[in-house]
Amino acid sequence: MNWKKTLLTSDANLEQAISNLDTSALQIAMVVGPDGAFQGTITDGDIRRGLLNGLKLSDSITHVVNRSPLVVPPNLDRITVLKMMQVNTVRQLPIIDENRKPVGLHLLNELMKPASRSNFMVIMAGGQGARLRPHTENCPKPLLPVDGKPMLEHIILRALSQGYKNFVITTHYLGHMIEEYFGSGKDLGINIEYLREDTPLGTAGALSLLKPRPQECFVVSNGDVLTDIDYGELLEFHQRQNAAATMAVRLHEWQNPFGVVHTNGFDITGFEEKPTVSSRVNAGIYVLEPEILDLLESDQHCDMPHLFLQAQEQGKRCVVFPMHEPWLDVGRPDDLEKASAARLNLKHSG
Template structure:
């Protein structure tokens, strides 16, 4: 089966299932088809994120959020025609259809252009003690715990390398020599790695002050070293550039179900009753893009957390944006998370 054939869904498919198909096919699009694969619409990565930002129910049919008038390649278009259309309408994928409107392929900008190196620096935070994972972390830093056959931090690094990034910084504190010995200077992956060491824990953002600020000349990726994700880093970068903020925080929708009937009142009078309501919130996903100007405001050896840094920027009137993550994401903070990562490793 050709890869694009994995990205076909029916209009009755739920948004949740369509996202799973999109993640598995890794094409940043699903094509919604009727009988005989006639193209009815498309759902892109951006469509999904807009639906999540609007709290569109994941159980609803994909037909409610799909683009019903997608642009498609019809007939024998030249490479120049396809690239011109993609550039004109700022689209990354175009279904290919025959004379009857049936899907027979998919053209992607990534496939049509030669892959380029992305020069944005990547900062991986690997200094934590991992106390909730003891005794596994008694003599091993948490980022070096293995998921399958590879350490967590190596899986993270390789996902960035696969996306085209090659400039890395890693922060260390607990058992730093083990991390340096494993990764070295990065030449094994054809990249460069520099290390910054926290003599004392500086919080989730303080290590930014230890970076060589003169080398941070492009938006900087910052990611906790205990996350597993299939996030599309290039899509995050495109979003950050398009929305002109000093920072972009990745967020994940979290669902909280109250197991009781919730009552609201005014004085002694009941105003409403909702049986076992479900509340949805966005939580911090531990992945950020920071402008060089913001990074250079972080002073050396100052203890500070990332939320505080971003709150300071917002208080100063700067734009801090959020980017919803619909792809696979797992924070390996507890023993049950570590076991779950082992069980789910095959889908990464």
């Protein structure tokens, strides 16, 4: 409620404005008229410029009020607000309602802190990693080291930095090694529970083992996907779309190494020299509503694309979240080598 200390009536003078800034310590004053309507803002810089131009402390603030500052409505989501503030290099952003009344104040340093989230994250870590043998003969794929840490730890630490504290890890192949490494998650300051698959249940089937049923939407990630995605932004996008299921997708481009000939029967109709084909591919990261779990049969194999198709057949809204962030599916030995190099760059960019 400290934002209310920034309210300053339009009949105030510069000395009162300085006192307001000192009292609130928020580096901005929101000027309101007699009816409480927002009229503009004043910062320390505005006052200093006024004094340099010959104003006195007893002069009215009307000479220094910024009457067209950047403002936002109350319902704008955190991620959008944060990006607006960063792009416009502002540290305070007034929240103004439809009646032009101030109802809050966004602060950049507060928005930069990760929001603590009650939503949990499920990480699918039960695969055998057959394509990565011999690396996975005595080590589950999610524990293979990348830049000094297991892949699974990179995923957890990134989610932790974005406010996630509750994790569920599905295990099957050499699952005891994963449990021994992470334990309850106490050492990382998080809570980890495990879903143990007696037989491989696919990229979605293990979700049928979730007990108790989650009360809110949750993130699901494959345990071999390294990315700089913002899991918080993904979840908030899902909520804004009022979706039942959201799939993160990557743009994949492939260039045909040959010139393509277009024909109609025996007749040539055109040529394309080494054309590029673009398509969106499943990135292995999702957000699901609890209702989606009703489509799963307990202990039955199911892959995530099939689950999305079932949801669509039931009339549920399924959407994509287009990714542009660095992303790597570590499925083969050369992918593991790429991942080790890529993580060095991702840490700098992240």
